Amino acid sequence: MDDELAEITAFVASIPPFDLLSEPLLGKVVREIDICYLRAGEHLSSADTENPQLYLVRKGALRYLAANEELTGKYCDGDVCSIFCQKENITTPPCTVIVDEDALVYRLDFIALKALLIDAPEAIEFLENSSEQRLQSKKKKLSEDAIVSSSTSHTSVADFYHYPLATISPSASIQDAAIKMTDKEVSCLVVVDEMSQFEPSSDAQLGIITDKDIRRRCVAVGLPISNQVSDIMTLDVATIDIKCSAYDALIAMTSKHIHHLPVTKFGKLEGMVSTTDLINNEEHNAVNMTSIIHKASSISELVRVSKLLKKLQLKLTKLGANADHIGKSISAITMAFTLRLIEMAEQKLGPAPVPYAWLAAGSQARQEQLAHSDQDNALIICDTMKPEDDHWFEELATFVSDGLAECGFIYCPGDIMATNKKWRKPQKKWHQYFDLWVDKPTAKALLNSSVFFDLSTIYGDVSLLENVRQKMLAKTQSSTLFIAHMSANALRSRPPLGFFRDFVLIQDGKHNATLDLKHNGIAPIVDLARIYALSEGIAAVNTVERLTQCSGTQSLTKASAENLIAAYEFLTSVRLEHQGNQLREGQSVDSYIDPKAISKLEREHLKDAFKVIKAMQDYRQSAVI
Amino acid sequence: MLFLNSLFGYEARRKRLLNKVPQGALYDFLSVPFPSESTALSDLSIVSVDFETTGLNAATDKLLSVGYVSIDKLQIKLSSCYHQIIHIAPQLEQQNVIIHQITDQQKSQGKSLQVVVETLLKALAGKVMLVHYAQIEKHFLKQACIELYGVSPPFMILDTLAIEKRKLDQRNIAYDPQKLRLSTLRHTYALPNYFAHNALNDAIATAELFLAQQKSYGITLKELL
Numbered sequence: 001m002d003d004e005l006a007e008i009t010a011f012v013a014s015i016p017p018f019d020l021l022s023e024p025l026l027g028k029v030v031r032e033i034d035i036c037y038l039r040a041g042e043h044l045s046s047a048d049t050e051n052p053q054l055y056l057v058r059k060g061a062l063r064y065l066a067a068n069e070e071l072t073g074k075y076c077d078g079d080v081c082s083i084f085c086q087k088e089n090i091t092t093p094p095c096t097v098i099v100d101e102d103a104l105v106y107r108l109d110f111i112a113l114k115a116l117l118i119d120a121p122e123a124i125e126f127l128e129n130s131s132e133q134r135l136q137s138k139k140k141k142l143s144e145d146a147i148v149s150s151s152t153s154h155t156s157v158a159d160f161y162h163y164p165l166a167t168i169s170p171s172a173s174i175q176d177a178a179i180k181m182t183d184k185e186v187s188c189l190v191v192v193d194e195m196s197q198f199e200p201s202s203d204a205q206l207g208i209i210t211d212k213d214i215r216r217r218c219v220a221v222g223l224p225i226s227n228q229v230s231d232i233m234t235l236d237v238a239t240i241d242i243k244c245s246a247y248d249a250l251i252a253m254t255s256k257h258i259h260h261l262p263v264t265k266f267g268k269l270e271g272m273v274s275t276t277d278l279i280n281n282e283e284h285n286a287v288n289m290t291s292i293i294h295k296a297s298s299i300s301e302l303v304r305v306s307k308l309l310k311k312l313q314l315k316l317t318k319l320g321a322n323a324d325h326i327g328k329s330i331s332a333i334t335m336a337f338t339l340r341l342i343e344m345a346e347q348k349l350g351p352a353p354v355p356y357a358w359l360a361a362g363s364q365a366r367q368e369q370l371a372h373s374d375q376d377n378a379l380i381i382c383d384t385m386k387p388e389d390d391h392w393f394e395e396l397a398t399f400v401s402d403g404l405a406e407c408g409f410i411y412c413p414g415d416i417m418a419t420n421k422k423w424r425k426p427q428k429k430w431h432q433y434f435d436l437w438v439d440k441p442t443a444k445a446l447l448n449s450s451v452f453f454d455l456s457t458i459y460g461d462v463s464l465l466e467n468v469r470q471k472m473l474a475k476t477q478s479s480t481l482f483i484a485h486m487s488a489n490a491l492r493s494r495p496p497l498g499f500f501r502d503f504v505l506i507q508d509g510k511h512n513a514t515l516d517l518k519h520n521g522i523a524p525i526v527d528l529a530r531i532y533a534l535s536e537g538i539a540a541v542n543t544v545e546r547l548t549q550c551s552g553t554q555s556l557t558k559a560s561a562e563n564l565i566a567a568y569e570f571l572t573s574v575r576l577e578h579q580g581n582q583l584r585e586g587q588s589v590d591s592y593i594d595p596k597a598i599s600k601l602e603r604e605h606l607k608d609a610f611k612v613i614k615a616m617q618d619y620r621q622s623a624v625i
Numbered sequence: 626m627l628f629l630n631s632l633f634g635y636e637a638r639r640k641r642l643l644n645k646v647p648q649g650a651l652y653d654f655l656s657v658p659f660p661s662e663s664t665a666l667s668d669l670s671i672v673s674v675d676f677e678t679t680g681l682n683a684a685t686d687k688l689l690s691v692g693y694v695s696i697d698k699l700q701i702k703l704s705s706c707y708h709q710i711i712h713i714a715p716q717l718e719q720q721n722v723i724i725h726q727i728t729d730q731q732k733s734q735g736k737s738l739q740v741v742v743e744t745l746l747k748a749l750a751g752k753v754m755l756v757h758y759a760q761i762e763k764h765f766l767k768q769a770c771i772e773l774y775g776v777s778p779p780f781m782i783l784d785t786l787a788i789e790k791r792k793l794d795q796r797n798i799a800y801d802p803q804k805l806r807l808s809t810l811r812h813t814y815a816l817p818n819y820f821a822h823n824a825l826n827d828a829i830a831t832a833e834l835f836l837a838q839q840k841s842y843g844i845t846l847k848e849l850l
Binding site: 004008030058 | 699701702703704706816819820823826829832836837
């Protein structure tokens with residue numbers, strides 16, 4: 001149009017969603033503005049529900065007060081106040097808006113604005129939608145971006161697997177297997193019961209046999225090739241459903257260090273997917289890295305590989321993989337390090353005196369680890385252990401824990417490690433621990449031990465932990481006192497209210513200079529997910545899985561689950577981007593973000609995420625009382 | 626001043642002139658009564674005006690551009706904003722051109738003084754005019770009316786500079802006259818900086834300053850004049 005109002009136009013254009021508008025449209029919007037000068041203490045009109053108004057703060061400050069006089073936000077230069085325009089608030093605004101410092105505001109009649117922006121519905125949606133709705137669309141956009149830049153994440157196993165599946169009976173000879181593999185040009189056969197050769201269900205699967213098995217377990221040890229396939233097959237093989245993402249297959253293979261995964265469709269064996277299939281389709285080296293780790297013969301070699309971990313995180317971030325996938329990749333690699341160290345320790349110390357399992361706790365157990373977080377681990381040992389056996393386990397723990405530290409996984413500051421005698425106990429002691437925590441929960445004990453409610457087995461006898469978990473979940477489900485204590489604990493870390501100028505605004509109107517994304521954003525969601533899972537007796541430990549599985553239960557409505565997942569995914573994506581920048585600059589990574597570095601649009605989304613968390617925490621709090 | 630106002634009050638002068646001028650823009654302007662001096666500020670219709678000129682002398686210098694915006698019920702209505710370059714004779718455009726950042730191209734799009742003044746009169750009818758430092762706008766507008774109509778009508782003028790000066794004078798302490806400049810005063814009142822100086826931006830800047838100056842919106846027009 002013209003640039004007579006260039007400064008006002010530039011100001012409006014810097015505020016989302018007006019940044020989306022074309023120049024002519026923006027010019028029209030600017031000419032709809034009424035400039036008002038409001039005095040401290042004045043209330044912004046909320047009574048006029050017929051004519052909702054939108055306010056852009058040019059200078060000064062506004063304060064949002066909830067019905068109970070609680071401060072819920074502060075808005076200043078460059079902020080948009082759309083509270084009266086949000087669909088859900090039109091009739092009953094959730095708070096009053098009071099002028100905090102004399103303010104020059106640009107006011108827009110929302111109905112007139114809507115008419116003007118009829119061809120820019122995304123701008124109106126941004127103003128009209130609730131925090132929850134905006135987060136959902138942000139989440140959708142994040143995953144769309146991921147589709148564009150990453151391939152395995154959003155393609156299903158169906159796009160990669162081999163068909164038909166080559167099977168063999170367990171009684172066939174090893175030579176028959178080798179002939180069949182050569183004929184069919186495959187490197188792996190699924191061993192199935194002869195009876196079910198035609199419609200093999202996953203139950204019929206007895207094991208698999210790979211050419212590596214023939215090499216290592218037959219030829220190398222001089223086993224006659226006339227022996228049965230069942231003599232050398234690998235038992236108890238995992239399978240993957242055809243609907244899973246290729247990424248899930250990759251993670252399953254990476255964490256178990258296997259290269260073939262039978263694919264099932266409606267429970268029937270359908271085909272086979274191999275790591276080569278996936279790697280060829282993705283410039284992705286998590287699998288290569290675990291493979292190098294597995295082959296490493298010394299700690300110094302492991303240390304060398306560990307230096308690549310940060311690069312891998314950066315690369316995955318660049319590829320656009322989402323936080324869930326990156327957390328799973330990094331956790332799988334940490335698992336590979338741990339496994340290799342345990343193998344080395346067993347070589348050095350001789351076999352374990354009794355069965356045991358090496359457990360990961362915290363973020364590694366949840367598969368939410370990022371490069372070089374601290375180590376949280378524990379040992380659960382078979383009850384048959386004798387007191388003198390502990391010496392072996394102590395040496396194992398020390399060897400692995402020191403090795404991990406050398407690889408950059410710092411010792412747990414809270415001493416939650418298998419080297420601590422307290423966390424290196426027979427199974428019966430673990431039963432007692434959980435009984436005590438659940439029956440006599442004190443806030444302090446739980447603060448220290450909530451990490452143990454997120455456990456997974458890295459190595460060893462899986463049943464040791466699963467027995468403890470089953471018993472524990474049966475208890476937590478019915479213990480309202482325990483859940484109340486967990487909730488009280490979780491409510492200690494509150495999300496900020498938002499931003500005020502270049503500060504983070506926290507409760508009671510106080511300011512923080514930096515945003516602690518981990519403790520004030522991500523951790524509260526992780527805590528909530530844990531509470532829902534323990535209340536519902538759900539065994540999953542990964543946050544998104546917990547929320548997904550709890551969705552629609554008494555603890556968590558479907559809509560709330562979706563909102564929390566969207567908030568979680570957004571916050572973790574911000575953290576990854578932040579760490580990506582730090583890694584690029586060669587700095588050490590953290591989760592502290594300078595508000596000055598956060599764009600206006602990102603601030604809006606962060607506020608939305610905080611609001612979702614706060615709403616769920618408040619709901620929990622009322623449930624506790 | 627009080628004596629003069631009662632004798633030659635705005636309304637008296639308006640009515641007297643209305644009988645003298647022929648039909649046209651000035652007649653239309655004069656047909657609308659001025660607001661009563663007892664009108665509360667919050668009910669007042671104001672037009673904030675700014676002129677860019679070639680100099681300070683209304684007799685020899687020329688009007689370059691006019692900008693205005695109206696204030697209704699204490700809200701500055703950007704929908705009402707107006708900005709127009711005036712077409713002037715080429716020999717007069719030597720000086721000041723850089724200050725006002727008016728380019729040759731813009732000048733070629735200029736309208737005649739008559740068109741611009743008539744638009745302004747239409748906007749001002751029945752309203753109060755707001756300016757920062759009234760001397761310029763008052764004298765140039767008077768001069769333009771004499772040139773176009775042979776008479777100068779009365780204008781009800783509020784002056785943000787005069788309002789501030791009165792405040793400072795009441796405190797009876799010496800002050801730097803620089804403090805009364807529009808940009809300095811905006812800074813004093815914590816209003817945002819603005820950089821693009823043209824007649825419209827200055828009119829908006831003056832309007833914002835005026836709103837910020839008012840401690841109470843209950844006062845009447847009489848107290849402001």
